[in-house]
Amino acid sequence: MSVKIGNIDLGEFPLLLAPMEDVSDPPFRYVCKKNGADMMYTEFISSEGLIRDAAKSRQKLDIFEYERPIGIQIFGGDIDHMREASEIASAAGPDLVDINYGCPVKNVVCKGAGSSLLQDIDKMVKMTEAVVKASHLPVTVKTRLGWDDNTKNVYEVAERLQDVGIQALTIHGRTRAQLYKGEADWSLIREIKRNPRIKIPIFGNGDVDSPEKAANWSMEYEIDGIMIGRAAIGYPWIFREVKHFFKTGEHLAGPTIEERIEVCRTHLDKSLEWKGPRTGIFEMRRHYANYFKGLPDFKPYRMRLVAEPDINNIYSILEEVAEKFADYDATKVLA
Incomplete structure (x- = not known):
């Protein structure tokens, strides 16, 4: 019902x-x-x-x-x-x-x-x-x-x-x-x-x-x-x-690195669209750690993402993350 x-x-x-x-x-x-x-x-x-x-x-x-x-x-x-x-x-x-x-x-x-x-x-x-x-x-x-x-x-x-x-x-x-x-x-x-x-x-x-x-x-x-x-x-x-x-009754595989990057980027784009570049970039900072939670050695990337004020550089860092973890099976990472 x-x-x-x-x-x-x-x-x-x-x-x-x-x-x-x-x-x-x-x-x-x-x-x-x-x-x-x-x-x-x-x-x-x-x-x-x-x-x-x-x-x-x-x-x-x-x-x-x-x-x-x-x-x-x-x-x-x-x-x-x-x-x-x-x-x-x-x-x-x-x-x-x-x-x-x-x-x-x-x-x-x-x-x-x-x-x-x-x-x-x-x-x-x-x-x-x-x-x-x-x-x-x-x-x-x-x-x-x-x-x-x-x-x-x-x-x-x-x-x-x-x-x-x-x-x-x-x-x-x-x-x-x-x-x-x-x-x-x-x-x-x-x-x-x-x-x-x-x-x-x-x-x-x-x-x-x-x-x-x-x-x-x-x-x-x-x-x-x-x-x-x-x-x-x-x-x-x-x-x-x-x-x-x-x-x-079965588990769906977790998101791949590509999916994590794509959804994080979509979230960021929507944030910029709704709040404008300055606030959009600033308020997105609280989300990066969660999108990539469980990935080994992610901290240096997170530190860069939360400090970076330029949107093109943020996109570049996300591309670096995609390359760095391209062969890593993120679908097994726990939420």
Whole structure:
């Protein structure tokens, strides 16, 4: 059976690309879409920034036809501002609006936004209802298990947010207190999925970094789909590998050196196109190590790539990498 969010048909077991700050921009989303991501989200966007018309927040609203279906994710601590931000985000033409109740970062939480709302479920419900009423699009939510081990309240959150109209829920299997440490616990996600009151799709997120894990957890925790985040950074092939494993039970060979170079270069080109040469080159620097992770003696090339300001020289270094590792079997390198 297909998974649906409103009228958006995501197929049988969708793989979602997580919204990640300073990562999930259009260039990164482009290479993930090409490699099989079924639905994607923008980086999270501050409601305050949208209302102030801040350039950085506005730029994050950029979406492209080839990315669909795509959701714009917003966050904030003020209900009226979130309502207004929902209207602005909806007008940008996404397929849905997503609310971030999961971000654990201190400067988000201290403003009463992100996972901070897990300490005030009544306010979270009111905020969600305001966003749902303000948008003509489906509204979804991403959150965590709870604030800490003593307040794992996501079971209540799921019921109450469904009651005010959200159309899907993604749960990261950690509390806010855990940040990104320790192992994600999906057992509570399964309990929510088994709750007869819950009719909306439930997606699991946290620690999915291999086809086996995705396949095993899809059955063990009975979720409707999986959201993949950090495992896709520098390795957008994770989506196609998971899909291949689901279909055949066999591993797809990893990307060759040629593929790594090609996708890295595509990512770079899209970055230049969207951000301009200076910012495009600068912001691409965080990705090189991940694209070539596991290659022996890659460090000297990485050092040159992250220091080089000239685009033609960057292309030349990538060609050097292609020549240097031409006979190396990169398909066996772990992501």
